[in-house]
Amino acid sequence: MPTPKTTSLRRTRRSSDDLRNQILSAASELFLRDGYANTSIDAVIEKVGGSKRAIYSHFGGKDDLFAAMMANLSESALQAIASAEEKVAGDDVRVSLTKFARAVMRILMDPRTVALYRLIVSESARMPDLAEVFLANGPRRAASALAQLLQRYADAGALTISSAEEAAEHFIGMLRDDVYLEVLLGVRAPLGEKARNARVTQVVDIFLDGTLARRRPSVR
Amino acid sequence: MPTPKTTSLRRTRRSSDDLRNQILSAASELFLRDGYANTSIDAVIEKVGGSKRAIYSHFGGKDDLFAAMMANLSESALQAIASAEEKVAGDDVRVSLTKFARAVMRILMDPRTVALYRLIVSESARMPDLAEVFLANGPRRAASALAQLLQRYADAGALTISSAEEAAEHFIGMLRDDVYLEVLLGVRAPLGEKARNARVTQVVDIFLDGTLARRRPSVR
DNA sequence: GTCTATATTGCGATAGAC
DNA sequence: GTCTATCGCAATATAGAC
Numbered sequence A, B: 001m002p003t004p005k006t007t008s009l010r011r012t013r014r015s016s017d018d019l020r021n022q023i024l025s026a027a028s029e030l031f032l033r034d035g036y037a038n039t040s041i042d043a044v045i046e047k048v049g050g051s052k053r054a055i056y057s058h059f060g061g062k063d064d065l066f067a068a069m070m071a072n073l074s075e076s077a078l079q080a081i082a083s084a085e086e087k088v089a090g091d092d093v094r095v096s097l098t099k100f101a102r103a104v105m106r107i108l109m110d111p112r113t114v115a116l117y118r119l120i121v122s123e124s125a126r127m128p129d130l131a132e133v134f135l136a137n138g139p140r141r142a143a144s145a146l147a148q149l150l151q152r153y154a155d156a157g158a159l160t161i162s163s164a165e166e167a168a169e170h171f172i173g174m175l176r177d178d179v180y181l182e183v184l185l186g187v188r189a190p191l192g193e194k195a196r197n198a199r200v201t202q203v204v205d206i207f208l209d210g211t212l213a214r215r216r217p218s219v220r
Numbered sequence C: 001g002t003c004t005a006t007a008t009t010g011c012g013a014t015a016g017a018c
Numbered sequence D: 001g002t003c004t005a006t007c008g009c010a011a012t013a014t015a016g017a018c
Helices: A016-034 A041-048 A052-058 A062-088 A093-109 A111-123 A128-137 A139-155 A164-175 A178-184 A193-211 B016-034 B041-048 B052-058 B062-088 B093-109 B111-123 B128-137 B139-155 B164-175 B178-184 B193-211
Strands: none
Touching: A016 A041, A016 A052, A016 A062, A016 A111, A041 A052, A041 A062, A062 A093, A062 A111, A062 A128, A062 A139, A093 A111, A093 A139, A093 A164, A093 A178, A093 A193, A111 A128, A111 A178, A111 B111, A128 A139, A139 A164, A139 B178, A164 A193, A164 B164, A164 B178, A164 B193, A178 B128, A178 B139, A178 B164, A193 B164, A193 B193, B016 B041, B016 B052, B016 B062, B016 B111, B041 B052, B041 B062, B062 B093, B062 B111, B062 B128, B062 B139, B093 B111, B093 B139, B093 B164, B093 B178, B093 B193, B111 B128, B111 B178, B128 B139, B139 B164, B164 B193
8 A cells, every 4th residue: 555544634635744844844944054144945845746835835935934943843852952961860970970971972063053052043033932941941951950860979079169050151161162163063073982981081071170179098 | 418328347436445445344344243144244234235246256155255254353362472472471380371371261152253153164165264263263272372381381390290381271261161152152241350260260270289399399 | 207127906716625 | 526725826025236
């Protein structure tokens, strides 16, 4: 059978949901690559096939298509962050931080994340809600997860930090340094796993040897 | 007296240089505020007065006007960085780093820098040279100045660092953390002097207590 | 002023779902 | 067969570069 029955409710030639998803997918690719202003409705429709009308009946307009796409993207981004949070189960501070940092670096250097980051910076002025959603689901979420981790170690006497929140922000800042800026600006390819891990080790060393309590010469 | 229309080279009322500078100034303001696509030639002309013809004869087109404006801006940015480099004359590591970091933070949080940063991220895909010029005059220059400073202290035995370059990048990364991202996205106002200095102290403490040689319990 | 690009809408035709 | 979403194409409107 060419068309195995759709388990869902109605239309099937290319079900309404399929069309919607295909539009979202094509729009993501183009918006992420070329930005909002340089992506035309025609270009999206050319990738998907069909009529421009489909976009307007499904989404309402270009702005709404863009918003829908960003909402869609934030879901997958959120899942990535959530999986990173689970990686911090190690007992040793250095091991925990390293795991966390590697996960963050992997997400940061993902080409999709890079493009999303760039798009957010470009368009947040036009759509303020965009920035809020992105910050809440991405950076703030990662920072507060890390802050909790740091606080636990601080309570256990392994770390000496004045503010877990700020320390977490600084730690993540170290991961997202000039190298990341260069990736963001497209003058350098995203770091591969080996290079990422090397930088993570550097960062963890700098960070930890400043916050490790020195009373107990334990872990080293 | 019927004003003889000077068809080409000579201009009288407003000197050619003045007009050029006024155009650049108006263009800077608009481009920085609204971005490339959302700034129209008409809007620039409206601010300056005169005819659209002026822009095309002076610059050639919108792209060229934009490029000229960016080149113009990078000069002042360069001066700011250069002034930061001079501030590192202190003898004590902590004092030197603090001075340097305060200067960097002041530049970073300058609304003009923020707008420039945002514009670079938005447009570097369209104009790759932009990113190179910006990186060379800004971030890379600051990082390498800091790296030299760090290396001096390392040579003197005050710091233990494996790579001065990378350490410098991480240090600056700590300064440009999530808080800066929020400023960049416009959801938070740039930090005032007091808040900046507080963060600088945090960053220097984290950084130094990890890189200070512990053999000699000297400086602390 | 001219011309191109592009967002947005109008509407008859069509092809599956029911 | 009817119904409805989609299609294809044309038309409108506006902005903005030149």
